[in-house]
Amino acid sequence: MNEDKSHSARDYWKENVTLVLKLLSVWFVVSYGMGILFADFLDQYQVFGFRLGFWMAQQGAIYVFVALIFIYVRQMNILDKKYGVEEDEGDTPIEDKKTIEDIRREEP
Amino acid sequence: MDIQTLTYIFVGGTFALYIGIAIWAKAGTTDDFYVAGHHVHPLANGMATAADWMSAASFISMAGLISFMGRDGAMYLMGWTGGYVLLALLLAPYLRKFGQFTVPDFVGDRYYSNAARTVAVICALFVSFTYVAGQMRGVGIVFSRFLEVDITTGVIIGMSIVFFYAVLGGMKGITYTQVAQYCVLIFAFMVPAIFISILMTGNPVPQLGFGSQLADGSGTYLLDKLNGLSVELGFGEYTDGRKSTFDMFCITAALMVGTAGLPHVIVRFFTVPKVRDARLSAGYALILIAILYTTAPAVASFARLNLINTVSNAEYTATPQWFKNWEAIDLIAWRDKNNDGKIQYIAGDAFVGKPAFDSGAGANGERLLSNQNGNSDNELYIDQDIMVLANPEIADLPNWVIALVVAGGLAAALSTAAGLLLVISTSVAHDLFKKMLLPDITDKQELTFARMAVAIAVLIAGYFGINPPGFVAQVVAFAFGLAASTFFPIILMGIFYKRMNKEGAIAGMISGLLFTLIYIVYFKFIDPSANNASHWWFGVSPEGAGALGMTLNFIVAYGVSRFTPAPPEEVLNMVERIRVPRS
Numbered sequence: 273m274n275e276d277k278s279h280s281a282r283d284y285w286k287e288n289v290t291l292v293l294k295l296l297s298v299w300f301v302v303s304y305g306m307g308i309l310f311a312d313f314l315d316q317y318q319v320f321g322f323r324l325g326f327w328m329a330q331q332g333a334i335y336v337f338v339a340l341i342f343i344y345v346r347q348m349n350i351l352d353k354k355y356g357v358e359e360d361e362g363d364t365p366i367e368d369k370k371t372i373e374d375i376r377r378e379e380p
Numbered sequence: 381m382d383i384q385t386l387t388y389i390f391v392g393g394t395f396a397l398y399i400g401i402a403i404w405a406k407a408g409t410t411d412d413f414y415v416a417g418h419h420v421h422p423l424a425n426g427m428a429t430a431a432d433w434m435s436a437a438s439f440i441s442m443a444g445l446i447s448f449m450g451r452d453g454a455m456y457l458m459g460w461t462g463g464y465v466l467l468a469l470l471l472a473p474y475l476r477k478f479g480q481f482t483v484p485d486f487v488g489d490r491y492y493s494n495a496a497r498t499v500a501v502i503c504a505l506f507v508s509f510t511y512v513a514g515q516m517r518g519v520g521i522v523f524s525r526f527l528e529v530d531i532t533t534g535v536i537i538g539m540s541i542v543f544f545y546a547v548l549g550g551m552k553g554i555t556y557t558q559v560a561q562y563c564v565l566i567f568a569f570m571v572p573a574i575f576i577s578i579l580m581t582g583n584p585v586p587q588l589g590f591g592s593q594l595a596d597g598s599g600t601y602l603l604d605k606l607n608g609l610s611v612e613l614g615f616g617e618y619t620d621g622r623k624s625t626f627d628m629f630c631i632t633a634a635l636m637v638g639t640a641g642l643p644h645v646i647v648r649f650f651t652v653p654k655v656r657d658a659r660l661s662a663g664y665a666l667i668l669i670a671i672l673y674t675t676a677p678a679v680a681s682f683a684r685l686n687l688i689n690t691v692s693n694a695e696y697t698a699t700p701q702w703f704k705n706w707e708a709i710d711l712i713a714w715r716d717k718n719n720d721g722k723i724q725y726i727a728g729d730a731f732v733g734k735p736a737f738d739s740g741a742g743a744n745g746e747r748l749l750s751n752q753n754g755n756s757d758n759e760l761y762i763d764q765d766i767m768v769l770a771n772p773e774i775a776d777l778p779n780w781v782i783a784l785v786v787a788g789g790l791a792a793a794l795s796t797a798a799g800l801l802l803v804i805s806t807s808v809a810h811d812l813f814k815k816m817l818l819p820d821i822t823d824k825q826e827l828t829f830a831r832m833a834v835a836i837a838v839l840i841a842g843y844f845g846i847n848p849p850g851f852v853a854q855v856v857a858f859a860f861g862l863a864a865s866t867f868f869p870i871i872l873m874g875i876f877y878k879r880m881n882k883e884g885a886i887a888g889m890i891s892g893l894l895f896t897l898i899y900i901v902y903f904k905f906i907d908p909s910a911n912n913a914s915h916w917w918f919g920v921s922p923e924g925a926g927a928l929g930m931t932l933n934f935i936v937a938y939g940v941s942r943f944t945p946a947p948p949e950e951v952l953n954m955v956e957r958i959r960v961p962r963s
Contacts, residue, residue: 285959289876292469299465303458303636308628311451311621321591321601326619329454330446330677331587334461334670341468341663348473348659357962359654 463639568788728756
């Protein structure tokens, strides 16, 4: 791996981890925060027939989970393109079945 | 047509479909058998993952559990969906890039150690067997209640079907049958939910229905009405939490992390062609799962309200037929404590322990029990598991809906059982034989081993279905706790923390495993009388032990890895490689 390539791989990874951390903080806030820790507090607000804390715990959190994964998929596809590491449309399935033994054999 | 004829038609029809798919999708190579040749479309994989994931517990038991737990039921709803966020963001794409067949494969290669691989195989086998016994039991109960065959025959029929398509088709057969099973189970879950939502609130969308006003013209919101009735009967408000916040927190965490660490779910993401597909297919899977998981709490509150309205202060002799049907198979029990011929359903245990029936009949024709009275004037015992199956009958829906629910319950149980059996067979044929004991066998021989392993696993699972060990319900908590405290931390650090080495990983897995094991075994088996909040560590119930075990695993693994040598160069290269989709 040459200098330049490993440099961009490091940046790619950094951006990836930042994105994941951002999404996971939302994940934490809607489920553990709004659905558990602050559910009693939120229950004082009523939305239609639901108390808000109850609704977050039994409905809202799940909708946010779905949204988070699709945001992740979208952002990662953009990131892959930006760093030129996306898999091509016509690519055959990755036949990347190297095991540690294979790598050992390849390396001098 | 009567319910039984319709049920035979629906169940027979779906079974014929599954067998047809199995013949069409026969596996030719180990690639086909373990990971469907990596050729599954992300949407198809999403459907298969959803069916794989949603077991008899999700379909049959979950809404019932929530119905009796109120807001705390959210631990299952959030726990069993939130895990997919972890899976999609932290594990699935990288494991797909790694590109092997199984979870122990990854553990063994990443930690350059057959000891680590062996620990992983043991955990995978334990988790999967625990789970599969429960599925077979579910099949047996459904058969005995609705097709009036005994539980043993029911289990044998279920086993034969799974046997046929798992042995023949491996992952390929299982994947495409699961696609069909998803369609059957989601249709079967939604139809009665929509019917009941319309009946009770006039709103055809159950997710909105349980936040709407009742259709009786009173202008009262359904949940307010339910809260009122619950308080009146001494249960406390339905929409209030009852568990301690920290315990809720830990149980939810254990279920979430456990979900992300369950081998039969992870392995589904090995079947898609690309890394990008692995991410997308986790998204599809969660949408498809969320359809059921957002409907379940609505079903739970409908069922609760209907149940209270139907049984509270009703004359026993005037109760509908379903009440007596479930009583006949031991899942409902009533004792007329105050001799007024009416059912008093209030908070508290009606009896001590599970109902034990005597042969005689009481003054009103009810079955007599030998249990002592519980500490309450409550007269009614209802098994939580019957709520979903009984719901269409409680709401008086047409017979074909009831038959559909039966076919759906079977689809849910069989699809999960098949996925688990595959994990068991791969662990044995691939991880144990090919990778450790007999590395020189050919692909064809390995395939034969894999088929034999499935066959044996089906037989063992069937045995446990017919003779369930009394602890199935207790050990399900253990399956999640184990996955949470062993697999998840090790895989996560294997991808995100390059410096993690074999010493750290093995020490972490073993300490997480032992802690969770001892905590659960102590409170569930050795000293069940101490199983209450004052004896638990930090107030965490055994169901939440996985969260503590996971934390311990992280700490021990990190600590040990600081004082032991870094992993070799080729492992560092491998980690670099799995972090990038194309390299």
